[in-house]
Amino acid sequence: MYRGDDAVGLATARHLKKHVPDYVSVLEGSGNGVAFMESWKNADTVILIDAVHSGTKPGTIHRFDASAHPLPSEFFRYSTHTFGVAEIIELARTLNQLPSHLIVYGIEGKRFEAGIGISPEVNTAVQEVVNRLRQDIHSFLKVS
Known part of the structure; x- marks a missing residue:
C-alpha cells in the first residue's frame, strides 16, 4: 500500500473485514471502473471508501449518498486510479447500473505521492x- 493516502480505501477494507459478519462482503478494488460496476452488479447496498482532496483538514471524513445525488467531483479529482470515483459512479448512473443504496465515504488525504x-x-x-461503517451495515440490515 505505497500509494500514499490514496490507499485509504484498501486500508479501511482490510480493517473492516475483521469486524463484520460473514454474510457481508468486503471487497478491495484497485480503481478499475468496470470492475467496480461488475462487483456491485447484484448488490442492493454498496459502501465505497476513497481518499478525497477538497481542501479540508487531513483526516476529515465526508459521507455522501451517491444513489440520491452526484458526488462533488472536485472532492475526487486527485487519484491514482484510471478513473475517479465520481466518474465511475456517474457512468454507472448513466447506464442505470447503480445499486439501490450507494454510500461513499471520502477521507481527506494529506499525501498522495x-x-x-x-x-x-x-x-x-x-x-x-x-x-x-459497522453502524451503517447494521442500519441497512434492519431496513432490508
Missing part, C-alpha cells in the same frame, strides 16, 4: 470510518 504509506491523520480516520 507514490512510495509512501498513509499519513497519521488519515490512519486515525480509518478507525473512525470502520466504526461508522
Whole structure:
C-alpha cells in the first residue's frame, strides 16, 4: 500500500473485514471502473471508501449518498486510479447500473505521492470510518 493516502480505501477494507459478519462482503478494488460496476452488479447496498482532496483538514471524513445525488467531483479529482470515483459512479448512473443504496465515504488525504504509506491523520480516520461503517451495515440490515 505505497500509494500514499490514496490507499485509504484498501486500508479501511482490510480493517473492516475483521469486524463484520460473514454474510457481508468486503471487497478491495484497485480503481478499475468496470470492475467496480461488475462487483456491485447484484448488490442492493454498496459502501465505497476513497481518499478525497477538497481542501479540508487531513483526516476529515465526508459521507455522501451517491444513489440520491452526484458526488462533488472536485472532492475526487486527485487519484491514482484510471478513473475517479465520481466518474465511475456517474457512468454507472448513466447506464442505470447503480445499486439501490450507494454510500461513499471520502477521507481527506494529506499525501498522495507514490512510495509512501498513509499519513497519521488519515490512519486515525480509518478507525473512525470502520466504526461508522459497522453502524451503517447494521442500519441497512434492519431496513432490508
